[in-house]
Amino acid sequence: MKKKTLILVALLFTIHSQAQDNKQDLYPDFSEPKDIDGYNLVWSEEFNYAGQPDTLFWNHEHGFVRNEEFQWYQPANAVCGEGVLTIHGRKEQIKNPLYRSDLGSNWRNREYANYTASSIKTDGKKEFLYGRFEVRARIPVADGAWPAIWTLGSSMEWPSNGEIDIMEYYRIDNIPHILANAAWGTERRYNAKWNSKAIPFSHFLEKDARWADKFHVWRMDWDEEAICLYLDDELLNEIPLSETQNGSLGDFRNPFKQSHYILLNLAIGGMHGGIPDDSAFPVKYEVDYVRVYQKKQ
DSSP: OHHHHHHHHHHHHHHHHHHHHHHHTTSOOOSOOOOOTTEEEEEEEOOOSSBSOOTTTOEEOOBSOSTTOSEEEOGGGEEEETTEEEEEEEEEEEEOTTOOTTSOSSGGGOOEEEEEEOEEEOTTTSEESSEEEEEEEEOOOSTTEEEEEEEEESSSSTTTTOEEEEEEEEEETTEEEEEEEEEEEOSSTTOEEEEEEEEETHHHHHHOTTGGGSOEEEEEEEOSSEEEEEETTEEEEEEEGGGOOOOGGGTTOOGGGSOEEEEEEEEESHHHHOSOOGGGOSEEEEEEEEEEEEEOO
16 A cells, blocks of 8 residues: 555656656746756856847847748847847738839738748857757747747858758648758759658647747757757757759858857738638747757867
């Protein structure tokens, strides 16, 4: 009888501990960055302050930028507070100051943007060659939302500069997916070679029906041999650097053997975002921290 009681107590303790762990996933993590064996922490952005993202680290993108997206990027939609950076996606109309009706199919012929959001990047301020990158975030999953964590190489034109998508979320054939990708240059300008993995969002919901309510950790391990992309320690994609050589437009260089900078953005609509569900707006993309470790010499 005593043995059964002890087993029951142990079981209840385990259930309670798991419930506490799951509850912690709903909130920002205010603990100090962890030590990782064999690595030094070389930079962390914890967002433990109020106001705009720190200009020592971050630049803003402005207006219509890429991919025929619907949103107007503006600094006002990126706000730090309560331990997180929140990028707000809003349904609101902004007049395009560069509007020209005579330019054909071009972002300049769009008189208004009907959505706003933010995109911030560390170019020229924090750039890294190799390391372990960890980003803890809670992403919006409404139709039309296209959040991303990514890097770009610090030299050469896209895609010969190299792009790494540590995280993208959008719909493919109207089915939501989480993606982990890399792209590099070919023989044609603006034409990328991709190594892409798209995992149906249902894969994560089957593990946890409340997945979208929680913060998750996206990780990149990048060295001279490969780029490995993880979500909550699950390997999503491994990209050997032996396969990532640019074409002649990129001088046959390997763009993943140069420094990269980090981008955090919330796009809406466009080439991959799809048609937004206006009833879901405003939406929020919350980033708890960005941490970069590099191997000890």
